[in-house]
Amino acid sequence: MNAGLALARIVFGLMMAAHGSQKLFGWFGGYGIGAVSGFFESLGFRPGRFFAAAASVAELTSGLLLALGLFGPIGPALMLSVMIVAAVSVHGANGFFATSNGI
Numbered sequence: 001m002n003a004g005l006a007l008a009r010i011v012f013g014l015m016m017a018a019h020g021s022q023k024l025f026g027w028f029g030g031y032g033i034g035a036v037s038g039f040f041e042s043l044g045f046r047p048g049r050f051f052a053a054a055a056s057v058a059e060l061t062s063g064l065l066l067a068l069g070l071f072g073p074i075g076p077a078l079m080l081s082v083m084i085v086a087a088v089s090v091h092g093a094n095g096f097f098a099t100s101n102g103i
Contacts, residue, residue: 006069016079020059023052023090043089058082 003076022030027096031039033052042049057077094101 009069010067013063013065013075015063017060017063017067020056020061020063024056024060045089055085056084 021027023036026032036052037048040052045051062079
């Protein structure tokens with residue numbers, strides 16, 4: 001049981017850290033902070049660069065905290081808060097199902 005939970009924590013944590021590094025650094029085929037800033041501006045988050053950097057750093061940090069098992073619930077709480085904002089602001093208007101770009 002503990003090994004399975006550790007594996008899930010590592011996998012999901014590294015996935016989120018990679019997702020954040022796509023936005024922040026342009027790694028793993030990401031667009032980097034410049035392009036992401038424009039996207040955030042188009043969503044109504046102004047200044048876009050500030051919110052893009054905040055979201056990127058939160059995703060990277062929360063993923064690493066989760067993968068490493070550091071500081072208890074801080075990593076998952078940070079991850080959940082960023083993903084709730086993304087679900088509502090980016091995908092919320094499209095409904096629940098992924099087939100229509102929903103949540």
